[in-house]
Amino acid sequence: MIPTQMKHATTAMALVFAGLAQTASADTLRLLTWGGYAPEEVVELFEAETGHTVEVTKSNNEEMIAKLRATGGGGFDLAQPSQDRIAGPQAEFGIYKPMDLSKLDQTQFIGSMLSATIANTTVDGAVYGVPHVWGTSGLVTDTANAGSVKDYTDLCNADVAGKVSYRLKRPTLIGFAFSMGLDPFAAYGDEAAYKEIMGKVEAKLTDCKPGVKTYWGGGDELMGLMRSGEVVASMAWDTGGWKLNADNADITFVAPASGALGWIDTFVLPAKGKSDDAAYAWINFVMKPEIAAMITNAAGNFTASKGADAFVSADLKARYQASFPPEAVDKINWYPPVPAGLEAIEGGVLDRVKAAK
Incomplete structure (x- = not known):
């Protein structure tokens, strides 16, 4: 027979191993x-379908990088920085781990967005x-x-x-x-070439300055200018154009002929994450069109899920499809990481444009 003390020791050891086994299973993601990217209803559906649990921490680009740098890529199993915050921080700090694309259902992604982000x-x-x-900046116009x-x-x-406006910020440059037939992103690796492109843009903006009503600084300011009719066309974000369209059917977001300028918030695996399986399961789950539409309805921006626009609210679906037929999506110019010196x-x-008379 096993002595009572040994029984207790054996039982305690079994409990320790059970706890370790539960930790090793890594079923908590x-x-x-960002706010709106993991709505409670989506989390509940995921937990019910997969058995994984989800702990959500809301953040932004600066905080994400700071948290992962402080821990060497620990503390989280999946993060969502913008795509221009990945290559640089990884090369400098090693805070991410490579993704195994074979574990993702790539057919659920819009092909051009997947290719651009991978690159x-x-x-x-x-x-x-x-x-x-993802989201874009482009044109908001009073079509009438x-x-x-x-x-x-x-x-x-x-x-x-x-009666036109735009911000004096780098998206305008x-x-x-791009509208002038130049490709600034292709010149990112050649500072001299980039200076030449920016010189041509500077001349164009200086020449156009007399026709500018004002350079807007914030979204509320632009909304007021467009609603009053003081401005009939401007550079702006897609969501701003769609909000204006809800009030005035003539005003809407237009994807420029040379391509809207696009940003993408991504999925990355922190270097010391412990729940890769749960992370891949989450990505595959939220990229399902019906689930992705729930995130769009919560966040206001669309996702890279192919066909998800068919499931969003009727008003938002109509505005998105009018602004972004498939060919316009494929022409989006996605922001790559900015090399040092260009800013x-x-x-x-x-x-100089601001100071020009």
């Missing part, structure tokens, strides 16, 4: 994400990110009064002079460059 998050031959939520505005440089057209070039251009 610790998700570091922008590849470091030393390994892929570190796949796309989730600014029908000629189809691309960024059309904001310089004589028929809308005095990038958008105008200083852009800052000089913006200062």
Whole structure:
């Protein structure tokens, strides 16, 4: 017979091993994400379907990178930084681990977005990110009064002079460059070439300055300008255009002919994450079109889930499909990571345009 003390020791040891086994199963997903990207109803459905539990921590790009740097990539199993916050931090700090794309249902992704994100998050031959939520900046126009505005440089057209606006920020420089037939992103690795492109954009913006009503600084300011009719065309974000469309059917977001400028918030695996299986299960789950639509309804932005627009609210679906037919989605110019030194070039251009008479 086993002595009573040995029984107790054996039982205690069994409990310890059971606890370790439960930890090793790693069935809790610790998700570091943005507000609206993991709605409670989606979490509940995922937990019921998979048996995994989810702990959600809401954050932003700066905080995400800071948290992962502080722990060497620990504390979370899945994070959602923007795609331009992956290659640089990974090369410098090693806070992510490569993704195994074979564990993802790639057919659920919009192909052009998946390809762009893979290209922008590849470091030393390994892929570190796949796309989730995205948005764009492009044109918001009063179609009844600014029908000629189809691309960024059309904001310089004589028929809308005095009734256009945009921000004096880098998206305006990038958008105008593409509209002028230039490719600023292709010049990211050549500082001299980038200066030449920015010089041409500076000349164009300076020439167009007399026709600008004002350079808007915040979304509320632009909303007021468009609603009052003081401005009939501007550069702006897609969600702002759709909000205006809800009040005035003539005003809407237009994807520019040369391509809207796109940002993507991704999925990445932190270097010391313990629940990779749960992380892959979450990605595959939320990329289902019906589930992705629930996230769009909560966050206001669309996801890279193919066909999800068919399941969002009717009003948002109609606005999205009018602004983004498939060919417009494929033409989006996705922001890549910004090399050191380029923002200083852009800052000089913006200062000179602002000071120009």
